Amino acid sequence: MEGDSSFLFFSEPADERVARLLAQGPELTLSERYQFDYEEWQGGGLDCISAGGVTFRAPWSRFGTDDGRTLLLDPGVVFGNGVHPTTRDCLSALADAHARFPFHSVLDLGTGTGILALYAVAVGAERVLAVDLNPLCVRTAVRNVALNGFSDVVQVVEGRAEDFCRNGVDVVVANIHAEVIKSLLAVEAFLQSPVLIISGLLRTPFREIREKIRAAGYDIHRVYEHEMTWHTLMAVRPAPIDRAMG
Numbered sequence: 001m002e003g004d005s006s007f008l009f010f011s012e013p014a015d016e017r018v019a020r021l022l023a024q025g026p027e028l029t030l031s032e033r034y035q036f037d038y039e040e041w042q043g044g045g046l047d048c049i050s051a052g053g054v055t056f057r058a059p060w061s062r063f064g065t066d067d068g069r070t071l072l073l074d075p076g077v078v079f080g081n082g083v084h085p086t087t088r089d090c091l092s093a094l095a096d097a098h099a100r101f102p103f104h105s106v107l108d109l110g111t112g113t114g115i116l117a118l119y120a121v122a123v124g125a126e127r128v129l130a131v132d133l134n135p136l137c138v139r140t141a142v143r144n145v146a147l148n149g150f151s152d153v154v155q156v157v158e159g160r161a162e163d164f165c166r167n168g169v170d171v172v173v174a175n176i177h178a179e180v181i182k183s184l185l186a187v188e189a190f191l192q193s194p195v196l197i198i199s200g201l202l203r204t205p206f207r208e209i210r211e212k213i214r215a216a217g218y219d220i221h222r223v224y225e226h227e228m229t230w231h232t233l234m235a236v237r238p239a240p241i242d243r244a245m246g
Helices: 015-024 038-042 085-100 115-122 135-147 178-184 188-192 203-215
Strands: 048-051 054-057 070-072 105-109 127-132 154-158 171-175 195-201 219-226 230-236
Touching: 048 085, 054 115, 070 115, 085 115, 085 171, 085 195, 085 219, 085 230, 105 115, 115 127, 115 135, 115 154, 115 171, 127 135, 135 154, 171 178, 178 195, 178 203, 195 203, 203 219, 203 230
Parallel strands: 054 070, 105 127, 105 171, 127 154, 171 195
Antiparallel strands: 048 054, 195 230, 219 230
């Protein structure tokens, strides 16, 4: 469920079930219907995907390695399987952030399947809070966290991203709607983290959000761009300069 809309998924024809639901709720309307196979819905094959130096393997796949750089990921019907360029760019940005600004705590806003939270733990995070408004995403992320034995490190919660911004987080990563990003920029705690990774942005909102982040005192460390369409940025708050007292 997202806002006033609900998405129903069926693995077999369900016209009669949908008709019964509509009859029981006169306020309900069927807006659209689509038919995809699973790989078409997810945007590609899911057996094994490598990104950011880590391999994500579906639980049913035999691919992958046993060197500790392979994570299990079952996306179900949720966005965030590592195929979309914004997800891949966030993984690259997290890898870059950890190499240059080693982090211990991460806030993952709009966690989806939990893929970014899982990756953050794989590269060294000791504490991750993963947030999503969609209850299906929360259930999927909780399962993926458990599949990898990360339940003592990653906490998954349901709610609005704006309600979970807090001080003391090393990195905030938000692969989320541009309008939510704009509302986050009005939350003081959101702008206190040393590193921000923002994604899911098309060209026009990207430019607007980039300038707002600069105005908040951040340096734009790197911009990731896919086919001049999807944009991801990493912003870093400059460290304060110690001044000798005379």
